[in-house]
Amino acid sequence: MKKINSLRIPVTRGLKDFYAMDMHLAYHAACAGQFNVVVFSRLAAAISVIRSALDQRQTKLPLAIETLDAAIETLLAVRKKGDETGIWEITGDERPSVLGGIDMAERCIGTLDVALLTQTAERLLKDVYGGQDA
Numbered sequence: 001m002k003k004i005n006s007l008r009i010p011v012t013r014g015l016k017d018f019y020a021m022d023m024h025l026a027y028h029a030a031c032a033g034q035f036n037v038v039v040f041s042r043l044a045a046a047i048s049v050i051r052s053a054l055d056q057r058q059t060k061l062p063l064a065i066e067t068l069d070a071a072i073e074t075l076l077a078v079r080k081k082g083d084e085t086g087i088w089e090i091t092g093d094e095r096p097s098v099l100g101g102i103d104m105a106e107r108c109i110g111t112l113d114v115a116l117l118t119q120t121a122e123r124l125l126k127d128v129y130g131g132q133d134a
Helices: 013-031 037-057 064-085 095-109 114-128
Strands: none
Touching: 013 037, 013 095, 037 064, 037 095, 037 114, 064 095
16 A cells, blocks of 8 residues: 655745744834834744744754744743833844844745644644633
C-alpha cells in the first residue's frame, strides 16, 4: 500500500506580506509613539505563531528559535510594563531585540506551510482563551 503524503501548500507572497505588515506596522507605531495593546497584540501574535510553527517543524536556520525567543521575552517585558503603567512602548534598548525577531520571522516564514501556520495560530488562540470561543 502506498503512503499518502499530506499536501504542503507553501506560504505565498500575500501571506508573507500579511505577517510582515502586522509586525512592521506595529514596530513603527511603537517607534512613533502610537503603540497600544491592540497593535502590540498583532506584533506578539505574529512572532509567536511563526516561532511555534518553526519549533514544530524543527527549523534548520541557525539561531532562529533563540532569536525569536529573545524577541518574545522582550515583548513580555513590554506587555508587563504596558499592563502596569498603561504606557505601551518599545524603548530604544528593546528595539534591537524586537527588530531582530521581526527580521528572523520574515526569513523563516517561507520555510513553513499554510496549514502549519493556520493550525499553530488556532492552537495558540485556543491556549490564550482557555478553550473558549475568541
